[in-house]
Amino acid sequence: MNYQKPRGTQDILPKDINKWHRIEQAIREITKIYGFEEIRTPIFEHTEVFKRENDSSDMVNKEMYSFVMGDTSLTLRPEQTASVARSYVENKLYGLDLPLKLYYVGPQFRHERPQKGRQRQFHQFGVEVFGDKSPYLDVECIVLGYHLLQKLGIKNIKVKLNTLGDKISRDNYREKLVSHFSQDINNFCGDCQRRLNQNPLRVLDCKADVNNTLMKNAPEILDYLNDESQQFFESVKQGLTLLGIPYEVDAKLVRGLDYYCHTVFEIVSTDDSLGSQSTIFGGGRYEKLVEHFGGPQTDAVGFAMGLERVLLACELDHAINSIDAYVLCLDATLQDKAFKLVQDLRNNGIITQGDYFSRSFKAQFRSVDKLNAKFAVIVGKRDDENNQVVIKDITLQQQDTVNYENIVSYLKNKMKGE
Numbered sequence: 001m002n003y004q005k006p007r008g009t010q011d012i013l014p015k016d017i018n019k020w021h022r023i024e025q026a027i028r029e030i031t032k033i034y035g036f037e038e039i040r041t042p043i044f045e046h047t048e049v050f051k052r053e054n055d056s057s058d059m060v061n062k063e064m065y066s067f068v069m070g071d072t073s074l075t076l077r078p079e080q081t082a083s084v085a086r087s088y089v090e091n092k093l094y095g096l097d098l099p100l101k102l103y104y105v106g107p108q109f110r111h112e113r114p115q116k117g118r119q120r121q122f123h124q125f126g127v128e129v130f131g132d133k134s135p136y137l138d139v140e141c142i143v144l145g146y147h148l149l150q151k152l153g154i155k156n157i158k159v160k161l162n163t164l165g166d167k168i169s170r171d172n173y174r175e176k177l178v179s180h181f182s183q184d185i186n187n188f189c190g191d192c193q194r195r196l197n198q199n200p201l202r203v204l205d206c207k208a209d210v211n212n213t214l215m216k217n218a219p220e221i222l223d224y225l226n227d228e229s230q231q232f233f234e235s236v237k238q239g240l241t242l243l244g245i246p247y248e249v250d251a252k253l254v255r256g257l258d259y260y261c262h263t264v265f266e267i268v269s270t271d272d273s274l275g276s277q278s279t280i281f282g283g284g285r286y287e288k289l290v291e292h293f294g295g296p297q298t299d300a301v302g303f304a305m306g307l308e309r310v311l312l313a314c315e316l317d318h319a320i321n322s323i324d325a326y327v328l329c330l331d332a333t334l335q336d337k338a339f340k341l342v343q344d345l346r347n348n349g350i351i352t353q354g355d356y357f358s359r360s361f362k363a364q365f366r367s368v369d370k371l372n373a374k375f376a377v378i379v380g381k382r383d384d385e386n387n388q389v390v391i392k393d394i395t396l397q398q399q400d401t402v403n404y405e406n407i408v409s410y411l412k413n414k415m416k417g418e
Contacts, residue, residue: 008111008120018321023152023310027105027125030148034140036103036127041083043107047073049082052259052292061194063110076109081302082289084128089295098131105307117309126283128302130290135232138263138285138301139239145267145281145303146245152314156270157280159240159247164201164254164261164284165221165229173224174200184214204252220251229262236263259286263301269313280313281305322372325411327354328364330380338379341389341407345377348408350415368394375411 005011012020031038047066050059065076077083084102087093093100105125114120127144129137142159149157164170177200181188185196188209195202201221209215225233240247247265255264264284271278283303290298325345329338335358342354353371355364368376378390383401391410392399402410 006120008114010119010121014321019311020307023125023307024105026148026151027103030144030151031103031127034101034144036101036144039084039087039102039104040106041077041080041087041104044074044076045083045086047075049086049293050075050078059110063112065109065111078108078110079304080104080106080108080124080126081128081286081304084126085130085289085295085300086293088128088130088298089290089293094131094290094296094298099134099137100130101127102129103127117306117312119308123307124304125307126302126304128300130298130300133285133299135235135239135263138236138265139243139245141283141301141303142240142265142267143243143245145305148305149267149280149310149313152310154269154280154310154314157267157313158270159245160250160253160266160268161237161240161247162250162253162264163221163225163229163233163236164264165225165233166261169221169225169229170201170261173219173221176219176224177201177203180217180219181214184212188212201254205254218252222249222251232262255282255284259289259292260284261287265303271313280309322374323353324351324373324415325353325375325377326364326368326371326373327352327377327379328361328368329355329358330361330378331384332358334379334381334384337384341377341379341404345408345411348412350408350411375414377407377411 028038047064050064052060059078064078067074084104088100088102103126105123107121107123109121111120112118125148127141129141146157146159165173178196181192181196181200181203185193188196188203189206192203192206192209195206204215204218206215237247237249250266253264253266254260262285264282266279266282268278269280281303283301285299285301287297287299290296290300327338327342327345329335338354339356342352345352353367353373355367365376367373374394376392376394378392380390383389387404388401389404389407390399391402391407393414400410
């Protein structure tokens, strides 16, 4: 039996977890500032939540982990926008004040080739805003993500922006794309041949045929926008300019899922070391998804950010784990007393560890160093007879003798710098 983690998954070990905690803390701080509330949806859903009719995405066609229980087909969520939209309808959240601003953090699952920054079980932070077709909300989503990356110290980033227009604009553009690519589609990859019939805009997202002459000369959506779509896109660009967010228009930028309309965007790193994993997050405006789940017509906008890619893009140092105090016991007859003291300190909010094995003083002090304890509380026979302990400040290399009843207040004052 091969007792190893499945390919495309990872163990996040204690030595690495501080980086994840720092990202998650930054997410919660930023989303609170912007007025977003957290939502948590099941890790698996009915397959129909993700597999919609005529969906051209690779995620739906190739990458979903689906299984059957009885007569029910279930799927580990490959993305969370659909899950959040399903929950929005099922729980009638459209009855709340709109726009409703939600965020999520959690694992997703896709069966794709593992590589640097891309796993089969991966983690995403995402936001979804329901209930208003305002370009200000598109801008706010982009700025929130941009702000988060800056907070994490990621500097070499840029916003790539495009629009897919409304349905009328997309229908006109689709006709031009089909006509353009049909003349030589047999020389494109199988995915492109399938996409040309399902969603020709997705042909533009092909990495295999990116250097094909027809790809380079493909018509651009910007030439087929009606007045309403053009004005909405201009408003988004003006909003980004107003807030000082640099961007570039990429007319070939599309998103991998078929429910997007109007604004689409990606934030990419310009750091060459990330290679093909330079896209840190992406999203856009979408419609029809809430209606698909039986809800009212609802406009929405959001993005999803891969946390593994964030970790690659930012230089978060390993934060050193530390504790406030370590209780050393120098006499086996005082073990119970030392054990109780450990718990008393914990009950007062002091992060404390102690010795369980009656080890030598030298061995216990190695634990003080290993755990990066700020203070060593030494319980010894002679001091105990006077109802006292010795407390050593490891940083300052100073020590005091302290009565038992004053240990908590002494440590708290020291920790405050008093």
